[in-house]
Each structure stands twice: as C-alpha cells, then as structure tokens.
Amino acid sequence: MxxxxxxxxxxxxxxxxxxAASLCELHFDGPFQLAVATILSAQCTDQVVNSVAEVLFRHFPDAKSLAAADPQVVEELVRPTGFFRNKAQNIISFSKEVIARFAGQVPDSIDQLVGLSGVGRKTANVIVTVGFSKPxxxxxxxxxxxxxxxxxxxxxxxxxxxxxxxxxxxxxxxxxxxxxxxxxxxxxxxxxxxxxxxxxxxxxxxxxxxx
Ligand code: SF4
CATH class of the missing domain: 1.10.1670.10 (Helix-hairpin-Helix base-excision DNA repair enzymes (C-terminal))
Structure with missing residues (x-):
C-alpha cells in the first residue's frame, strides 16, 4: 500500500x-499566561494545568505580579501539577527575566525565548505558534x-x-x-x-x- x-x-x-489557537487545550489570556501554563504542563495533563492556572492567574495575572510573588505561595498553588518547587521557581524567574530583558512583554521569537527559565525549544514553539500565530x-x-x-x-x-x-x-x-x-x-x-x-x-x- x-x-x-x-x-x-x-x-x-x-x-x-x-x-493552532483553537486546537491548543490550555486556557490562557495572552502570551504571558500561555507561557506560564506551558511551563506548568511539563509531565502534567492540560486539564490539571487549566484548573491550577485559573486560580494562579486570579492572584498573579501578569509578569509584574508573578515576579513579585512569594515563592511559597506559588509553590502551593502549582503543587497539583507536580515538580512544584521547580515549576514555581521557573515561572517566577521567567517573569523576572521577561521584565528585565523584554520590558515585561514575552518575546515572539524562538531564539529569544529559548534559555529563559523553564523554556526549552518545545515550550518556545508553543508560545510563538499559539501565542503569536507564527510558523x-x-x-x-x-x-x-x-x-x-x-x-x-x-x-x-x-x-x-x-x-x-x-x-x-x-x-x-x-x-x-x-x-x-x-x-x-x-x-x-x-x-x-x-x-x-x-x-x-x-x-x-x-x-x-x-x-
Ligand atoms: S492508532 Fe496509531 S498506530 Fe494505530 S492506526 Fe491509528 S495512528 Fe496508526
């Protein structure tokens, strides 16, 4: 055949x-929340990430608020996604880096994204494709x-x-x-x-x- x-x-x-935006099963409002949800999705289902992210983003909806968050509070919020200490540290560091290096705006290129805390090539591709409609x-x-x-x-x-x-x-x-x-x-x-x-x-x- x-x-x-x-x-x-x-x-x-x-x-x-x-x-891509409609096929992605993560819930988010804008590239920053998409990036955080994608970092949290490592070794975790999108359903669990969505329920965690709903509460997390109610408290910390953007890079500025998450960068200033108490790590222990964030750890407890993201605990159900697994590897919660690493993930909490990564999303807080990611927020700080986005503020310090990109004026609070998540960059839209793979090269700029890869290397930010918690962001490898797979996550960077999710952000540029789903968050920015790029190839x-x-x-x-x-x-x-x-x-x-x-x-x-x-x-x-x-x-x-x-x-x-x-x-x-x-x-x-x-x-x-x-x-x-x-x-x-x-x-x-x-x-x-x-x-x-x-x-x-x-x-x-x-x-x-x-x-
Ligand atoms: S379930 Fe997977 S391996 Fe089986 S026919 Fe479908 S695509 Fe192919």
Missing part, C-alpha cells in the same frame, strides 16, 4: 479542524511517537523531527498539524495501547495493528 504525507495531513485536518511546530512525546507510527518522518531526535517537518509542511499549517498529532496521540494512539481498531487513520497508517 502506498502512503503519502499529503493524505495523512488532510485526514488529520478533517479529524481535528481548526487553527513552528512543538515536538513533544506525542509528536515523536505519532510521526514515527504514521511514517511521517525517519528521525527520532526532537530537533531533527522539527527541522524535517518544517522543511516540507506548509508553514501556515505546521503548528496546527503538530497539535493534531498531539490530540490523536492523547485520544487514540496512546504510547502503550494504540486503539488501531477504532482509529479512523487505520487505512492510511503503516503501523496499523502492529502492536
């Missing part, structure tokens, strides 16, 4: 319609797994996958495509128990039934 990328891209778009793709564990199972890339390293996908995807569609892989990974094609028998991509997936 021949599998082509175009068909898989189109089928995923039919399955999960919308743009990019956030490669997380779902994107790595799904792109391999669907035969979309030969690479396994996250940065190489990102570069490969960005080299042939329509830049305007790249972010949404990545988020569609994430949604399909969460809902159907899980790491341990992919539900191939109920997967609507089964007829175009080279890994159908291989588990």
């Amino acid at each position: 021949q599998y082509n990328r175009k068909e898989r891209i189109e089928r995923l778009a039919l399955l999960y319609p919308g743009d 990019g793709i956030a490669v997380d564990t779902h994107v790595i797994r799904l792109s391999k199972r669907l035969g979309i890339t030969d690479f396994t390293d996250p940065v190489k996958i990102e570069m490969d996908l960005m080299s042939w995807l329509d830049p305007e569609e790249a972010a949404a495509f990545g988020l569609r892989l994430i949604l399909h990974g969460r809902r159907v094609c899980s790491a341990k128990r992919p539900r191939c028998q109920m997967c609507t991509l089964g007829d175009i997936c080279p890994s159908f039934g291989a588990f």
Whole structure:
C-alpha cells in the first residue's frame, strides 16, 4: 500500500479542524499566561494545568505580579501539577527575566525565548505558534511517537523531527498539524495501547495493528 504525507495531513485536518489557537487545550489570556501554563504542563495533563492556572492567574495575572510573588505561595498553588518547587521557581524567574530583558512583554521569537527559565525549544514553539500565530511546530512525546507510527518522518531526535517537518509542511499549517498529532496521540494512539481498531487513520497508517 502506498502512503503519502499529503493524505495523512488532510485526514488529520478533517479529524481535528481548526487553527493552532483553537486546537491548543490550555486556557490562557495572552502570551504571558500561555507561557506560564506551558511551563506548568511539563509531565502534567492540560486539564490539571487549566484548573491550577485559573486560580494562579486570579492572584498573579501578569509578569509584574508573578515576579513579585512569594515563592511559597506559588509553590502551593502549582503543587497539583507536580515538580512544584521547580515549576514555581521557573515561572517566577521567567517573569523576572521577561521584565528585565523584554520590558515585561514575552518575546515572539524562538531564539529569544529559548534559555529563559523553564523554556526549552518545545515550550518556545508553543508560545510563538499559539501565542503569536507564527510558523513552528512543538515536538513533544506525542509528536515523536505519532510521526514515527504514521511514517511521517525517519528521525527520532526532537530537533531533527522539527527541522524535517518544517522543511516540507506548509508553514501556515505546521503548528496546527503538530497539535493534531498531539490530540490523536492523547485520544487514540496512546504510547502503550494504540486503539488501531477504532482509529479512523487505520487505512492510511503503516503501523496499523502492529502492536
Ligand atoms: S492506526 Fe494505530 S498506530 Fe496508526 S495512528 Fe491509528 S492508532 Fe496509531
């Protein structure tokens, strides 16, 4: 059977319609809150992050307020997301850095974002794509797994996958495509128990039934 990328891209778009902002399951108001929510989402579900962030942003809605926050108060607020001491420290430091280096405005480029506290390449891509509608793709564990199972890339390293996908995807569609892989990974094609028998991509997936 021949599998082509175009068909898989189109089928995923039919399955999960919308743009990057609407496909992202985190709740936020503006790039700063998106950045904080994304930092909190490491090793945590978006549902838990959303419930934590709702309370956190009620107390600390912007960089100025979070930069001045009592670390122990922030730790307690973000505790349900796991790794809460590190995450509290990161979001407070991130806020201070945004104020000191970018006049309180979250930057919109990967290069400026990577290296800020708690921000790696994946988080930076979420911020620029979802927060600023710029081209990019956030490669997380779902994107790595799904792109391999669907035969979309030969690479396994996250940065190489990102570069490969960005080299042939329509830049305007790249972010949404990545988020569609994430949604399909969460809902159907899980790491341990992919539900191939109920997967609507089964007829175009080279890994159908291989588990
Ligand atoms: S057919 Fe199976 S392996 Fe392929 S995307 Fe669907 S669930 Fe994943």
